[in-house]
Amino acid sequence: MKVYEIEHEVLYYEGDMTGKLNLPTILNLAILSSTEQAIDYGVGPEYTHNLGLGWIILQHIIDIKRRPEIGERIKVSTHAKELNPFFCKRDYTFVDAQGIEIIKIDTLYAMIDMTKRKMARIPEDIAAAFDPTIVKKIARQTAPLTMTDDMSSQQQDYRVRFTDIDSNQHVNNSKYLNWTQDILGPEFLLAHEPRHVNIKFEHEVRLGEIVTSRVAVIGNQSRHQIIAGDELAAEASIDWTENQ
Amino acid sequence: MKVYEIEHEVLYYEGDMTGKLNLPTILNLAILSSTEQAIDYGVGPEYTHNLGLGWIILQHIIDIKRRPEIGERIKVSTHAKELNPFFCKRDYTFVDAQGIEIIKIDTLYAMIDMTKRKMARIPEDIAAAFDPTIVKKIARQTAPLTMTDDMSSQQQDYRVRFTDIDSNQHVNNSKYLNWTQDILGPEFLLAHEPRHVNIKFEHEVRLGEIVTSRVAVIGNQSRHQIIAGDELAAEASIDWTENQ
Structure with missing residues (x-):
């Protein structure tokens, strides 16, 4: 197991109205750490793309003890935890300047063949580079709580923008979380802190x-769907605590 | 004249489909440098807000020789160039790792009384901290080229999102530039590079x-308006070069 760590200062434009690191950027920083790890080990995006392959994220489970403030220096460490021929489980841990763990993310990855647009085997050299525990089966993550038709719900449309697409030519992962939280509106978002986020990606x-x-908001839990056309693009549920 | 400099590595989530630093984040990095300068000199946002005051940006003129790539280390330096009791002119210079100037921004600031929502005098101690050239008159910047009714134009609506608001409780400056460029669409944005951006803010x-x-696009020039309700919120013009 090889753990990789990056340092980051939370910049003012990564904060939201609360002065804390915004939710979507938490995912960006996580992906930044594992991308830098892959580049450092010689198996970065360029290497995988040359093989016609790409990592895709299937699900994130995010636990937030405390969102860091603008100006705080944090460290994000990551490692590939478990790997089988088709899936990889990765941990991300955010710690503050005192070394206290503030955010933890458990992420499930798969590899796709970029031309055939279907799942591919993870090449052994890429797997080996991260020195994970090789396992037969990777335990499924808990699914997000599902929104059902009997729940009263709200909805809003969002257009995918040019800056939502990253240099991998895909909608940046964090944007789904942006649409997910935005629908809740400022009143809710300023009165609550996200504590547990479970987001599962279904279609690009x-x-x-x-x-x-x-x-659909039920008490301090929200259940979300991102729909594109007739397809469920992502599903999420978030546990919140009320601010004092 | 006191010049302040920050270093920054262009992170993958600050890049767009071209793999280069996206246009809105250019403004974020500029504001980051001057905010850090102000904090370092003891006259940061907290200090001004306690006086009931805040800086507002009236206009940016951005010249781009080259947008840095993801992973590049750049330096952004800034200084308050000219100041009179009501306005401040500030320069921002982006240089690459070879010390070559790649982006230059000329920005006009004013100060507002945050409760009365009108222009205020720049306090002498704040002005003095930056050691600018005190002048009687600050030369007006060239106005953006204006879109006229006879020009054939396109338009699209954008909703202000929660993450568009920064910790100052205002729509982040860079978001206007995001709406400005987004309307041009990926085909245009992938075939052209922005070289000269003139953006003027009218209403929040x-x-x-x-x-x-x-x-309205005329040759390699685009003229833009951001309208909120009946009011012109911002006006911009951009000169582009075609990619080879």
């Missing part, structure tokens, strides 16, 4: 598409 | 509002 959304973000 | 847009981004 493309540039220029209009997605519908749906939410 | 608020959370939850819907803005209309309008554009």
Whole structure:
């Protein structure tokens, strides 16, 4: 097991109205750490793309003890925890300047063949580079709580923008979380802190598409769907605590 | 004249489909450098807000020789160039690892009384901290080229999102530039590089509002309006070069 660590200062434009690191950027920083790890080990995006392959994220489970403030220096460490021929489980841990763990993410990855657009075997050299525990089966993550038709829900449309697409030519992962939280509105978002986020990706959304973000709030839990056309693009549930 | 410099590595989530630093984040990095300068000199946002004051940006003129790539280390230096009791002119210079100037921004600031929502005098101690050239008159910047009714134009609506608001409780400056460029669409944005951006802010847009981004393209020049309700919120013109 090889753990990789990056340092980051939370910049003002990564904060939201609360002065804390915004939710989507938590995912960006996580992906930054594992991308830098892969580049450092010689198996970065360029290497995988040359093989016609790419990592895709299937699910994130995020636990937040405390979101760091703008100006705080944090460390994000990551390692590939478990790996089998088709899936990889990765941990991300955010710690503050006092070394206290503030955010933890458990992520499930798969590899796809970029031309055939279907699952591919993870090449052994890439797997080996991260020195994970090789396992037969990777335990499934808990699914997000599902929104059902009997729940009263709200919805809003969002258009995929040019800056939502990253240099991998895909909608950046964090944008789904942006649409997911935005529908809740400022009143809710300023009165609550996200504590547990479970987001599962089902279908990729493309540039220029209009997605519908749906939410049902029950107590301090919100259940979300991101819909593109007739397809469920992502599903999420979030546990919140009320601010004092 | 006191010059302040920050270093920054262009992170993958600050890049767009081209693999280069996206246009809105250029503005974020500029503001980051001057905010850090102000904090370092003891006259940061907290200090000004305690006086009931805040800086506002009236106009940016951005010249781009080259947008840095993801992973590049750049330096952004800034200084308050000229100041009179009501306005401040500030320069931002981006250089690459070879010390070559790649981006230059000329920005006009004013100070507002945050409760009365009108222009205020720049306090002498704040002015003095930056050691600018004190002048009687600050030369006006060239206005952006204006879109006129006879020009054929396109438009699209954008809703102000929660993450568009920064910790100052205002729509982040860079978001206007995001709406400005987004209307041009991926085909245009992938075939052209922005070289000269002139953006002037007229009215503040608020959370939850819907803005209309309008554009008229004439050759390699685009003229833009951001409209909120009946008001012109911002006006911009951009010169582009075609990619080879």
